[in-house]
Amino acid sequence: MDRIPILRMGSFLLVTIQVDLYDRLALTLEADLVQMVNKTQARGVLIDISAVSIVDSFMGRIIGNIASMSKILDAETVVVGMQPAVAITLIELGLPLKGVHTALDVEKGMRLLTEMIGTEQPEESEDDDYITD
Amino acid sequence: MSTTLYKVLQKKKKNILEYWMSLQLSDDGLREDLITNEDLRVQSEELVNALIANLSEASSLDLQAESWDPVIEILGGISITRARQGFSPRETGNFIFTLKESILQVLNEEIKGQPEVLFEESRKINRLMDNLSVITFETFIKGREEVILRQTDEISEISTPVIRVWDGILALPIIGTLDSSRTQVVMESLLQEIVETGSGIAILDISGVPAVDSLVAQHLIKTVSATRLMGAECIISGIRPEIAQTVVHLGIDLSNIITKASLASALAYAFRTLRLEVRKSNIVAPKN
Known part of the structure; x- marks a missing residue:
């Protein structure tokens, strides 16, 4: 089954969604991500959705859920690179994604996370970024 | 015949x-x-x-x-x-x-x-x-x-120009009444411009909007929320005293939105956010 890779960068987790999400993939991502946050004690989650061109209310909810769950596990969520059409759709659907931080691109998102959590830019960690299987 | x-x-x-x-x-x-x-x-x-x-x-x-x-x-x-x-x-x-x-x-x-x-x-x-x-x-x-x-x-088409006032700051003066179809055009062109220029701050100047009712306010809130989703900050400026009165009387909650009285103060806020400083220079500028 397809999975979205979750990369670890120091105390942050990086998720790049390169395909259009379908419901099951999104649910798997939600479950995997929460597991990873718990396992790695990550302080921040960065989700790059610049390649996502279609969203529906379910997807919007999943993103909101991920943010709330991470918050409970003491990690901030930043969604970066949202397409204009996606933003308009979410607003029209009445999903302003409260509680989710946003940034224009990955670089700015990283800076935002670093500022929020107050840690230095993570150094090259010894163990490699690992991917859930 | x-x-x-x-x-x-x-x-x-x-x-x-x-x-x-x-x-x-x-x-x-x-x-x-x-x-x-x-x-x-x-x-x-x-x-x-x-x-x-x-x-x-x-x-x-x-x-x-x-x-x-x-x-x-x-x-x-x-x-x-x-x-x-x-x-x-x-x-x-x-x-x-x-x-x-x-x-x-x-x-x-x-x-x-x-x-x-x-x-x-x-x-x-x-x-x-x-x-x-x-x-x-x-x-x-x-x-x-x-x-x-x-x-x-x-x-x-004429009435929705997106102006790049500074590197990373966009301004969009709205003139005339905002209805659903215009909000759509405004929102689309603003968001598109944000993506193209990578601007972090957008200023929505409504000094040319004759009146704000609950519908117009809702459209404004939508635009602001959409820019926020994109990862940019949206400031509403040019709110006239009468409009402030109506908004409060109608019970519209704009407390989550950054509002400034004039475009100048919005720009000043944007400069502060971007950690930019505008100062009077001691050097005399050469006259052309």
């Missing part, structure tokens, strides 16, 4: 035109500012010629028949041009009504002795001209609608 009618009209074509012209020129609603008398005469002559030539060929007075197409085309052309030039419906209507008047007048003069024939022919002419009037009006209104549609498009 009776030959009598055709013969009379063919013979008296000149009289009809002259009489029609005199009626038009003596009319109060004559618009010499919009059309010259020469042009009016050319138009009228063309129409009379086409109409009378057609009466000879056409076996029926049924306007659906193909043979009527040239006349309808000429009439439609005149009508649409008038709509674009800004003639009023009354003036356009008078154009065709005076033609009927002059044809009836000529008929009356020619077949005075035979009341029955006169009545019969007049009825035919009446029916024909009434149909032509309806066509004139339909095309006139169509022309007016085209003008309105074009203007609407132009206004919505």
Whole structure:
């Protein structure tokens, strides 16, 4: 089954969604991500959705859920690179994604996370970024 | 089609035109500012010629028949041009009504002795001209609608310029009332520009919005939320005291939105956020 890779960068987790999400993939991502946050004690989650061109209310909810769950596990969520059409759709659907931080691109998102959590830019960690299987 | 009618009209074509012209020129609603008398005469002559030539060929007075197409085309052309030039419906209507008047007048003069024939022919002419009037009006209104549609498009395009005031700061002055379709255009162009320039701050200046009701406020909130989703910050500036009053009286919650009184203060805020500083320089700028 397809999975979205979750990369670890120091105390942050990086998720790049390169395909259009379908419901099951999104649910798997939600479950995997929460597991990873718990396992790695990550302080921040960065989700790059610049390649996502279609969203529906379910997807919007999943993103909101991920943010709330991470918050409970003491990690901030930043969604970066949202397409204009996606933003308009979410607003029209009445999903302003409260509680989710946003940034224009990955670089700015990283800076935002670093500022929020107050840690230095993570150094090259010894163990490699690992991917859930 | 009776030959009598055709013969009379063919013979008296000149009289009809002259009489029609005199009626038009003596009319109060004559618009010499919009059309010259020469042009009016050319138009009228063309129409009379086409109409009378057609009466000879056409076996029926049924306007659906193909043979009527040239006349309808000429009439439609005149009508649409008038709509674009800004003639009023009354003036356009008078154009065709005076033609009927002059044809009836000529008929009356020619077949005075035979009341029955006169009545019969007049009825035919009446029916024909009434149909032509309806066509004139339909095309006139169509022309007016085209003008309105074009203007609407132009206004919505002109009125949503996204200005790049600084590296990373966009400004969008909104002028005129915000409705759903305009909000859509505003939102789309703003978000598109944010992606293209990678700007982190957008200033929405509403000093040109005459009034804010709950619907307009909702549209504004939508735009602000959409920019936030993209990862940019949106500031609303140019809120006039009356608008602030209405917003509070309507119970609209703008507390989650950064609002500034003027574009200048919004810009100052944006500079602070971007950690930029504007200072008076001690160095005298060279004069050009």
